[in-house]
Amino acid sequence: MDLTNSIDIRTLRFFISVYNAQNFSNVARKEDVSASMISRTIQQLEDALGQQLFYRNTRAITPTESGKLFFEYAKRITEQFDEAQKALQDKTIEPSGLVRINAPVFFGQRHIAPWLAGLSERYPRLLIELIQTDEFIDPLRESTDLIFRIGTLTDSSFHARIFGTQKYHLAASPQYVAEYGVLDQPTELNQHKCLVYKGFEGPNRWLVRKPNEEWIHYPITPLLSSNNAESLMTAALHGMGIVLFPDWLIGEALKQGDLIKLLPEYEVAIKSQPQHIAAIYPNVRHPPLNIRAVIDYFSEIYGDTPYWQN
Numbered sequence: 001m002d003l004t005n006s007i008d009i010r011t012l013r014f015f016i017s018v019y020n021a022q023n024f025s026n027v028a029r030k031e032d033v034s035a036s037m038i039s040r041t042i043q044q045l046e047d048a049l050g051q052q053l054f055y056r057n058t059r060a061i062t063p064t065e066s067g068k069l070f071f072e073y074a075k076r077i078t079e080q081f082d083e084a085q086k087a088l089q090d091k092t093i094e095p096s097g098l099v100r101i102n103a104p105v106f107f108g109q110r111h112i113a114p115w116l117a118g119l120s121e122r123y124p125r126l127l128i129e130l131i132q133t134d135e136f137i138d139p140l141r142e143s144t145d146l147i148f149r150i151g152t153l154t155d156s157s158f159h160a161r162i163f164g165t166q167k168y169h170l171a172a173s174p175q176y177v178a179e180y181g182v183l184d185q186p187t188e189l190n191q192h193k194c195l196v197y198k199g200f201e202g203p204n205r206w207l208v209r210k211p212n213e214e215w216i217h218y219p220i221t222p223l224l225s226s227n228n229a230e231s232l233m234t235a236a237l238h239g240m241g242i243v244l245f246p247d248w249l250i251g252e253a254l255k256q257g258d259l260i261k262l263l264p265e266y267e268v269a270i271k272s273q274p275q276h277i278a279a280i281y282p283n284v285r286h287p288p289l290n291i292r293a294v295i296d297y298f299s300e301i302y303g304d305t306p307y308w309q310n
Contacts, residue, residue, distance in 0.1 A: 193241030
């Protein structure tokens with residue numbers, strides 16, 4: 001008869017507790033059982049495994065080499081059991097309570113706020129706090145659960161769900177193009193009226209390249225700089241000048257013909273590294289259900305290829 005079939009999760013938890021406490025009585029008090037029961041359970045476990053797991057004397061209980069080895073497996077088994085139990089429980093637990101979301105201002109207006117009604121309809125017990133700022137947010141210091149971040153992802157202390165990589169476009173209104181002409185070469189940028197976003201790192205740098213070639217920075221003197229993307233968009237739509245903005249911001253204006261794409265045969269950017277659109281949250285084994293629900297919802301909304309790139 002295979003005695004290992006009699007080993008259950010409770011037995012493994014008793015073993016782990018004895019291993020850590022090295023005392024039957026302390027474990028018995030914690031588990032509200034008798035010390036003799038704990039001792040008997042450990043003895044039965046040793047019989048089932050055919051190995052002595054602890055040295056016992058009147059002064060101490062210390063693990064044997066077999067006990068040390070089995071501890072690593074027992075710990076892993078109980079952790080996996082807890083994970084499986086939690087995964088099953090999550091299927092029946094509805095997201096509820098407060099979830100705090102932080103996002104860039106214009107991205108939040110365009111691609112988060114319009115979908116919050118659907119999120120609330122799906123999870124009616126979920127309370128949503130949306131804080132929008134274009135300043136850098138330190139998740140460890142700010143009271144936030146989930147950050148929609150656009151940029152280079154380098155912090156390994158956080159998990160990230162990447163929704164896509166943003167593409168940039170140079171654009172101006174038909175009115176501006178009619179008055180000042182089409183931009184033929186990137187070297188002509190300094191001869192045009194440029195509207196530049198200015199964030200906490202300073203004014204955006206305008207980088208241009210032919211596909212698969214090196215990025216070249218073209219210095220410009222902005223006619224207008226602002227820390228508000230919506231203001232720059234409004235100015236561009238009224239013919240004030242050229243903007244360099246991501247697809248999620250000006251894609252609709254390009255489709256509708258309110259803006260005209262310039263230098264279409266070139267690639268443009270503000271940084272040489274790929275700029276990802278992602279949701280980040282602390283690197284924990286079990287992210288809270290609220291966070292996972294929000295991320296999964298927006299991943300579904302945005303699609304494998306973000307809808308603004310279609």
